[in-house]
Amino acid sequence: MTSRHLIVHGTVQGVFYRDWTVAAARNRGVTGWVRxxxxxxxxxxxxxExxxxxxxxxxxxxxxxxxxVERIDQNEAQTDGFASFERI
Structure with a gap:
């Protein structure tokens, strides 16, 4: 099990990026959130995984x-045991 914290830079608001991320995460069995x-x-x-x-x-x-997407900054994060992937 791994956990990552991401900041996504570029034209990523107002283009359905969060909804797309929710679907993509759920399809891969990844939990967490996006906002x-x-x-x-x-x-x-x-x-x-x-x-x-x-x-x-x-x-x-x-x-x-x-x-x-111009770039994605990412760091390791503490695992919190999220039950699903949500848009918050």
Whole structure:
């Protein structure tokens, strides 16, 4: 089990990036949350099997068609045992 904290930079608000992330995470069995930040970035916490989390992060670099991801800052995070993946 691994846990990551992400900050996604680029055109990621108003382009269904959070909803896309929820679906992508649930499809991979990753738990956690995603939310918009006031500075225009998107913040996420991901928990799951390492390969599932890495695959999701790779997909998040592309996101939905209207998104333009410039970069994703990521750090290891404490595992909190989330039950599902939610948009908050």
């Amino acid at each position: 918009n930040r006031q500075d225009g970035t998107v913040e996420a916490r991901l928990e799951g 390492e390969d599932a989390v890495e695959t999701l992060i790779a997909a998040m670099h592309e996101g939905p068609p209207s998104a333009r």
